[in-house]
Amino acid sequence: MAHTAHRWRNAAAVAAAAGLLTLGLSVPGAAAAEDPRIDLRVLVVDNGDSSVKAITDQLKTTGIPYTTVDLNASNRPAITSAFLSDTVNGRPRAKFQGVVSPNEAPFGAGSAEQTALENYERTYGIPQVDAYTWAHPGVGLDYTTEGGWAGSLDGHEASVTAEGRAGSFGYLDGAFAFEDNDPTVPESYGYAARPRAGFTSYVDVPVPGGTGRGSLVGEYSHDGRRELVVTFAYNQYQQQFRLLARGIVEWLTQGIHLGQARNYFAVHVDDVFAPDARWDTERNCTPGDIDCVGGGGEEAPPIRMTAADATYAAQWQRDHGFKLDMVYNAGSGEEWKTENGGTDALADRLLADKAQYRWINHTYTHPFLGCVQDTSTVPWSCAKNANGSTQYMSRSEISAQIRNNYNWGVNKGLPLDRTELVTGEHSGLKTLPQQPADNPNLAGALADNGVKWIASDNSREPAQRSVGAALTVPRYPMNVYYNTGTEQEMADEYNWIYTSTADGGSGICENNPASTCLPEPLDAATGYDDHIVPQEARIALGHVIGNDPRPHYAHQSNLAEGRILYPVLDRVLADYQALFAADTPVENLAQGAIGTELQRRAAWQNAVTNGSVTAYRIGKTVTVNAPSGTQIPVTAPEGTVKQLLLGTSAFGTPYAGKRSAWTTPALLQSAVTLKLP
Known part of the structure; x- marks a missing residue:
C-alpha cells in the first residue's frame, strides 16, 4: 500500500498563509570570549505535519536525543531565551545543537517566541531545518512564477548538486526519482525554484515545462543564521525522504551527534537441504498443508535445489560481493538422501562451498516446536491434556532438534555460531490466535544449547524481546513464497491472495484494511517480473535505507527451478549501488550481530528516555556521560x-563520509571524550 504525503498547497493558499508557513535557518554568530557548551540534543518544533514526523523518526532511529515542543498542545512550554540557553559553571550553554521546524517561522514572524528562537540560533550558531515550506524570497528563493514550478513531483528525477555532494549529501551518487507508486494518487507535491543570493542548492530538479533547474533542498544563509530549506512534501516512508534523511540530519548536527545510522541488508535462505511443498494452481492451496482440503497423498513433486542451483548460488555471491545465510535442516536432508538412493549431489555441492556462506541452525527436521497441533479442524488448534491444559512439545524434544542439527553441522565443518537459531515457521514462539504464549519449554531448551538469538517473524513481532535468556531477532518475510519454484506459480498464488473474489481470487484483500487488491489479475507469464519483483525490491530497499538491520528471509525453493529470488535481490543491490556512493556500502551482518545491534539500540534508547545521558561539545572536545556499561553510539x-x-586513538570506522561506532569510556575514565579535527 503506497504511503503518500497529504499536504497539497497551491501558491495562492500558501501566500495567504505566509505568516504560518515561513521558516528560518540558523547561522553562526560572532565568536564568544569563551567557547560555549552546546548540548548534543535537537529541538523539534512539531505542528503535526508528516514532514516533521519524518525527520523526528530519523532522529529516533539514529539514536539522537531530541526534545519536542508540540505546537498543538495548550500546555506546551514557551520558547524563551531561558528555555533555549543558560549557563553551567559560569559557561554559556546552548541546550540544543539544532532545530527542526515545520517552516521558517513556526511562531509567526516578529513574535516574541520567533524572535527568541532566531536570536538563539544567531548567538550560538545553531542550524535550523525548515521541514517543508514554499518557494518565496523569505527563504532565499524566487517565487515559482519567476522561472520555477509547483506541482506533483511523482516520477520526476532529482539530483544532488556538486555543492550537495561536497557537503552533507555526499553519500549519494547523484540522481534519484521521486516515487510514483500509484498514478491515480498524488504522492509528493513540491516547489522547484531559482535560488537568490545567499542560497546554495543541494538537491534540484529540471523545471518541468521550463528551462534550467529549481531547488528542492538547499541552504539559506542570512542575518547570521543558517536554514536548510526543503520545498517538497514527504513522509517517513517515501524513498525520496529516506535517501535524503541522513543528509538532513548530518547538516542539522554539523556531522557531530549521538547515534549512528548505516544501511543494512541480510538475506536468510530457510529450509536448506529440505524439500518445500508446491503450490497447487488448481485448488489454490498447498497439498500437505493443514488447510488444504483433499491434500492427502496428492502432493505434487516438492521443490528442492539441485547441485547446479548450489553452484549458481555460490557464483552469484561472488559476482555480487554479498553473502547469503543458509538456514539448514540436516535431518530433512538425510531423509531425502535415504529416499533417493543414499546420495545427495546438492548436499555435496553446498558442503564443498560451505566456507562461502554463513550457516544458521534451523532444527534437524523442521518440526513445529510449539503446542501439539490438533489438525482435525481447519484452522488447527492446540491439543489439550485431560485437565484442559495445552499440550506442548517437551523441552527434551526441542533441545534434541537444536542439538542434533548443530552437531551435524560441526561434524561437516560448517562455519556455525551455536548462539543463533531459526525454528521452523518460527514455532515455539507464540502463534496467534491458536497459541498466545511461547511454549514454556522453549526457553529451557534454548539455554541447554547456548542459544542467545532466536529468529522471530517481524510481521507478527517487530520488536525484539526476551525468550528466557535469549533475545529474538525479527525477520522480514519476503513476498517470494516458500511453495513456489517458478515465476508462473508465484504469479498464480499472488493473484489468489491479492485479487477480489470477482476476479477469481480469495478476496482476503477486500476484508483486510492493511492490504490492497490488484485492479486485475497479473499475467501469469509476465506478472512476476513486471509487478512483483519491482514491488518487493522497493519494499526491501526501503528497509535497507531506513537504518533497519533486521534480516529478510526467503526459502531454498526460491533458489531452485526458476531461481525466482535472484531477480529481487539483483534489483535491490543494483538500485542501491546506483543511488549510493562507494563510501556508503551495504552492511551484511550475521544474525548474532543484528541481534546485538537491536539490543544496544534498545538499551541506548532507554538511557536517553530516562534522562541518564549527558553529552555536549565545547570547542573541539565532545564529552558523553552515560550509565556504566552502556554502549554509546557516536558519529563524528x-x-x-x-x-x-x-x-589518543582513532575513533570509529568510516561510513558515509563520517566516522561512527558504539563506544564506552576508555580505561580508568568515566566519560567518553572525543577530540574533533
Missing part, C-alpha cells in the same frame, strides 16, 4: 580521535 567527522588516559 573524519579525523576525530578518542582521548585515552595517555594519548
